[in-house]
Each structure stands twice: as structure tokens, then as C-alpha cells.
Amino acid sequence: MITKIAIQGILGSFHHQVVNEYFDANVTIDECLSFDELIDSLKSGKTDQAVMAIENSIAGPIIPNYALIDKNNLHIIGEHYLSIHQNLMALKGQKIEDIKEVHSHPMALLQCMDYLKQFPDIKLVEDKDTAETARRIEKNQLKGIAAIGSKTAAEMYGLEILAPEIQTIKNNMTRFVIINRENHFVPENEINRASIKFELDHKRGSLAAVLNVMSDCKLNLTKIQSLPKIETPWKYSFFVDVTFEKYEDYTKAKSLLQIMAEYFKVLGEYKDTKPLSQS
Amino acid sequence: MITKIAIQGILGSFHHQVVNEYFDANVTIDECLSFDELIDSLKSGKTDQAVMAIENSIAGPIIPNYALIDKNNLHIIGEHYLSIHQNLMALKGQKIEDIKEVHSHPMALLQCMDYLKQFPDIKLVEDKDTAETARRIEKNQLKGIAAIGSKTAAEMYGLEILAPEIQTIKNNMTRFVIINRENHFVPENEINRASIKFELDHKRGSLAAVLNVMSDCKLNLTKIQSLPKIETPWKYSFFVDVTFEKYEDYTKAKSLLQIMAEYFKVLGEYKDTKPLSQS
Numbered sequence: 001m002i003t004k005i006a007i008q009g010i011l012g013s014f015h016h017q018v019v020n021e022y023f024d025a026n027v028t029i030d031e032c033l034s035f036d037e038l039i040d041s042l043k044s045g046k047t048d049q050a051v052m053a054i055e056n057s058i059a060g061p062i063i064p065n066y067a068l069i070d071k072n073n074l075h076i077i078g079e080h081y082l083s084i085h086q087n088l089m090a091l092k093g094q095k096i097e098d099i100k101e102v103h104s105h106p107m108a109l110l111q112c113m114d115y116l117k118q119f120p121d122i123k124l125v126e127d128k129d130t131a132e133t134a135r136r137i138e139k140n141q142l143k144g145i146a147a148i149g150s151k152t153a154a155e156m157y158g159l160e161i162l163a164p165e166i167q168t169i170k171n172n173m174t175r176f177v178i179i180n181r182e183n184h185f186v187p188e189n190e191i192n193r194a195s196i197k198f199e200l201d202h203k204r205g206s207l208a209a210v211l212n213v214m215s216d217c218k219l220n221l222t223k224i225q226s227l228p229k230i231e232t233p234w235k236y237s238f239f240v241d242v243t244f245e246k247y248e249d250y251t252k253a254k255s256l257l258q259i260m261a262e263y264f265k266v267l268g269e270y271k272d273t274k275p276l277s278q279s
Numbered sequence: 280m281i282t283k284i285a286i287q288g289i290l291g292s293f294h295h296q297v298v299n300e301y302f303d304a305n306v307t308i309d310e311c312l313s314f315d316e317l318i319d320s321l322k323s324g325k326t327d328q329a330v331m332a333i334e335n336s337i338a339g340p341i342i343p344n345y346a347l348i349d350k351n352n353l354h355i356i357g358e359h360y361l362s363i364h365q366n367l368m369a370l371k372g373q374k375i376e377d378i379k380e381v382h383s384h385p386m387a388l389l390q391c392m393d394y395l396k397q398f399p400d401i402k403l404v405e406d407k408d409t410a411e412t413a414r415r416i417e418k419n420q421l422k423g424i425a426a427i428g429s430k431t432a433a434e435m436y437g438l439e440i441l442a443p444e445i446q447t448i449k450n451n452m453t454r455f456v457i458i459n460r461e462n463h464f465v466p467e468n469e470i471n472r473a474s475i476k477f478e479l480d481h482k483r484g485s486l487a488a489v490l491n492v493m494s495d496c497k498l499n500l501t502k503i504q505s506l507p508k509i510e511t512p513w514k515y516s517f518f519v520d521v522t523f524e525k526y527e528d529y530t531k532a533k534s535l536l537q538i539m540a541e542y543f544k545v546l547g548e549y550k551d552t553k554p555l556s557q558s
Contacts, residue, residue: 036392060342060343060346060504060506061342061504063339063340063342064339064389067339106385106405110343113315126385126405126406126407127405128405202499204494204497204498204499204500205490205491205494207490207500207503208487208490208491208493208494211484211486211487211490212484212487212491214487215483215484215487218483219483220481220483221483221486222515223505223515224486224503224504224505224517225339225340225503225504225505226502226503226504227339236501236502238503
């Protein structure tokens with residue numbers, strides 16, 4: 001059976017690379033030029049699943065994407081970590097001296113800032129997608145413009161790599177989530193990670209009380225962030241990721257939190273695939 | 280005495296508006312086209328203070344800006360809340376039917392997405408700064424292009440407002456911080472808010488223990504976020520904002536946290552100016 005998958009960006013993007021590594025070969029790709037488009041593709045049934053960047057080891061969580069999953073009542077059913085390698089690329093024959101502008105996604109520009117600062121005369125231009133820029137340079141035979149992106153993008157669009165591995169932090173990982181309209185794609189005994197959202201009344205110590213319960217139930221907190229409640233400025237919800245060994249421990253915590261929190265919601269229950277040792 | 284202030288963006292930007300509301304009249308403005316430039320302006324001594332957006336009631340914290348303050352060992356010495364009103368503007372005489380592209384900062388585009396979705400044929404182009412786009416439209420007499428920005432920007436650059444108040448959420452506030460090379464600009468008895476950063480060992484319950492201490496010391500937590508530790512993927516620091524009534528309560532908590540945390544740092548101690556009632 002062919003699985004239809006929505007990605008942010010085009011073929012050759014990091015999202016595409018995640019599809020290649022996470023799914024088996026029987027997939028078709030729907031290229032979406034924004035995260036909103038990606039959500040529409042999944043919600044409308046045009047695709048079966050979507051891949052969405054959710055957190056970067058340098059820039060932190062991609063907060064609007066959490067909000068999109070939440071607002072559209074979608075479910076996180078899996079995750080994948082990708083090590084990000086950025087390369088400067090341009091038309092074949094171009095040299096770094098020929099480059100007047102570098103176009104790329106703001107995140108990619110940020111990740112390569114130390115390298116780019118060596119060339120104060122090169123103008124940095126924010127663009128929607130790393131791979132799309134590479135494709136445009138090739139299609140329109142744009143001289144003087146370089147893109148930043150994956151080796152795959154360079155190969156796919158026939159560009160030459162002027163400088164490899166230009167990201168400042170060599171150990172740069174991005175976490176992607178696999179999202180779906182439905183929940184429960186993972187057998188209970190394999191679930192060891194959950195993403196939850198809750199709201200608390202603003203009594204002092206209410207968050208501490210919730211975290212105490214989680215700790216008592218043997219949940220490890222791997223991420224927490226308070227987020228403003230839309231339409232209620234400066235009232236906060238909390239997005240929390242936890243890992244656990246036993247699903248029963250998690251369900252126990254869940255029952256308690258449902259009582260303690262003003263609002264409680266599960267964004268996803270899935271299998272932790274973190275590739276690195278975590279303490 | 281004239282205070283030299285660095286802002287992100289140009290005259291007519293929201294950062295400029297904050298300067299007008301927060302400082303008295305004796306200021307000069309250094310227009311910086313990126314947050315990096317803003318930091319350089321302050322660090323080099325070219326300016327005395329800088330104004331930086333740090334949190335939006337819709338999109339949440341602007342995480343890279345926290346990291347910039349932290350990495351450069353700068354201090355938050357004040358804060359200001361601005362109610363954001365976005366307007367669609369173009370050259371005088373242009374009608375909405377004439378507009379082919381809307382250029383603006385990604386955050387502004389996001390804030391106006393519901394309005395913009397009515398015009399699927401209008402191309403959205405991400406730009407560096409809301410006011411800069413307005414200035415460019417005027418300077419180059421660009422037809423067919425609209426900007427999104429403040430009323431002040433429209434007036435300053437002689438553009439006509441095609442549609443006022445186009446932000447989706449009418450109650451849209453952005454929090455700005457005033458940053459400085461030095462700390463301690465506020466008398467101790469006026470300090471009722473602090474921004475701190477700490478790192479914890481990854482024992483289960485360590486964050487709960489810290490929050491318990493804060494709660495016992497009568498600190499109110501107004502924001503928390505875990506952030507990846509650079510160069511150590513998936514090890515987290517915590518950025519926390521607290522408010523308190525008595526400075527002694529805060530110093531007591533601070534002494535305890537310095538012992539409990541692996542690393543502890545104060546980003547700023549200042550006066551809460553939150554304009555809305557908080558529970």
C-alpha cells in the first residue's frame with residue numbers, strides 16, 4: 001500500500017530526507033510550501049501522514065508548529081531525529097567570489113551565521129525553503145546567488161557545493177514529528193513517550209504540584225514550555241514532553257493530571273527514537 | 280543627557296514605538312536591520328541601551344533572542360508591553376485589487392493570516408522588517424505591492440491604509456525588553472520581576488524540586504521554557520521568569536537555587552510593568 005505523505009518544502013529538503021529515513025519505499029510525497037499548507041493537506045485527506053519539524057537543537061522548539069498540531073486536533077504518532085548538514089551551493093563553475101547573495105530559510109541562515117559573517121559583502125536573503133532556492137537557481141540559471149541546503153538538494157538540482165558543512169554547530173539535530181488525523185498507531189507496550197498540553201489555574205505552586213505528580217509516577221520530563229493562551233494574553237498553557245518505561249505509570253499520571261489541570265490534552269503517545277544517549 | 284538606543288528595524292517600526300512610549304524625549308535611535316546588529320551596537324558602546332522584542336502573546340517567546348542576551352552576557356533592565364495593530368498599506372491610489380504581493384516580517388504575516396487568506400491570489404513574501412518594507416514601497420514607488428505595519432509607518436512613509444486592524448487576534452500584545460551591558464539600574468525595593476536561567480542534572484524530579492523552592496519562597500512563575508544546550512544536543516537549560524512582592528523572598532530563592540542548580544544565572548532583575556491584570 002502506498003502511503004501519501006505531506007512534507008514542508010520540496011524534494012531535496014530536510015523534510016524529504018526524513019521521509020526517506022523513516023518510511024519504507026512505498027510512499028508518495030506532497031510538497032507543501034508552508035506548514036499551513038501541510039496541515040491542510042493532511043486534514044483534507046489528500047495525504048495520510050505529514051512530517052513536520054518541531055524542535056532544533058540550536059534554535060529550540062518551533063513553537064507555532066506545536067500550536068498548529070494542537071489547534072487542528074492532530075496527533076503525533078512518531079518522531080525522527082535528523083542530523084543537519086548545511087552546504088553552500090551554486091551553479092556549476094561559480095566561485096565564492098562570484099556570489100553576491102545567499103538565499104535560504106531563516107533557520108538555515110541562522111545556523112550558518114559564523115561562516116557567513118566572513119563575507120560581509122554577501123547579502124543574506126530570507127527564503128521559504130532551502131531546497132526550493134536550489135531548484136530556482138538551477139531552473140533560472142541564476143548566477144551570483146548561492147543557496148544553503150543538504151547535499152541531496154545539490155545533487156538533485158545539479159548545483160556545485162562551494163563550501164561543505166558550513167553550519168556553526170557541527171552537532172546540529174532537528175527533531176521531526178510524524179502527524180496523523182488519528183491517534184493510536186503504536187501498540188501500548190511500545191509507547192514510551194508522550195506529548196501533552198495542560199492549563200493550570202494561576203495559584204502559586206500549581207506547576208510544581210503537577211511536576212511532583214509526574215515525578216512520583218516516574219515520568220521523565222524532556223521538555224517544558226509555557227505558551228500564551230490565544231485571546232487571553234499572558235495566561236499560559238504548558239506543552240510538556242515526557243518519557244517513561246511503563247505505560248501504566250503514564251496512564252496513572254494522566255488520570256491525576258486530568259483531575260489537577262483546568263484543561264488537559266494528549267497531543268501524541270508514541271515511541272521514543274532518540275538516537276543519542278540521554279542522561 | 281541624550282540616551283542612544285538601538286532598535287531592531289527602522290523608524291516607524293514597532294521597536295521604535297516602544298522607544299517613544301518607554302523613554303523620555305532625549306533619545307537618538309540606531310536602526311539595526313537584525314537582532315545580531317542590535318547586539319553589536321550595544322556591545323560596542325555605539326548605543327547605551329537596546330530594545331528587543333522577546334515574547335508575543337500569539338507566537339510565544341522569541342527564543343533566539345533569549346539566547347542572544349544570555350550568550351552576550353547582557354542584562355534585562357526593564358520591559359514594555361505594546362499592543363500590536365497591523366494595517367495593510369500601499370502607495371496612495373492603489374486599491375486592494377491592484378495588489379499582487381504583500382511583503383512583511385514573517386511574524387506580521389502570521390498575525391494577519393486569516394485576513395490574507397481571503398486573497399489567495401496575493402503572494403506573501405517574507406521580509407526583514409515591517410517598516411522597512413513601507414519605506415521601500417514609498418522610495419521606489421512600488422505599485423502592486425503592499426506592506427503590513429503600524430499606522431505610524433504608514434504616516435511616516437506616506438502610504439495609504441487599504442485595510443486597518445487586519446491582525447486575526449485583536450488582543451495581540453508583544454513584550455519588549457530593555458537591555459544593557461550593566462545590571463542594577465533599578466533600586467532594590469522597586470524590583471519585582473526577574474529573568475533567570477539555570478541548568479539541572481537530569482535526575483527525575485529535579486525541576487519539580489526547584490519549582491517547589493520557588494513556590495515556598497513566594498515567587499510566581501510567569502514563564503518557563505526548556506531550551507537545548509548548544510553543543511550538547513538534548514541537554515536542556517531552563518529560562519524562567521518570576522514575579523514577587525518582596526525582594527528578600529527572591530534573594531532567598533536565589534541562594535537556594537544557586538546551590539541546587541548545576542548552573543545558575545540572572546538575566547535581569549527589573550520592574551514588572553505588565554499592563555493587564557494577571558491572576
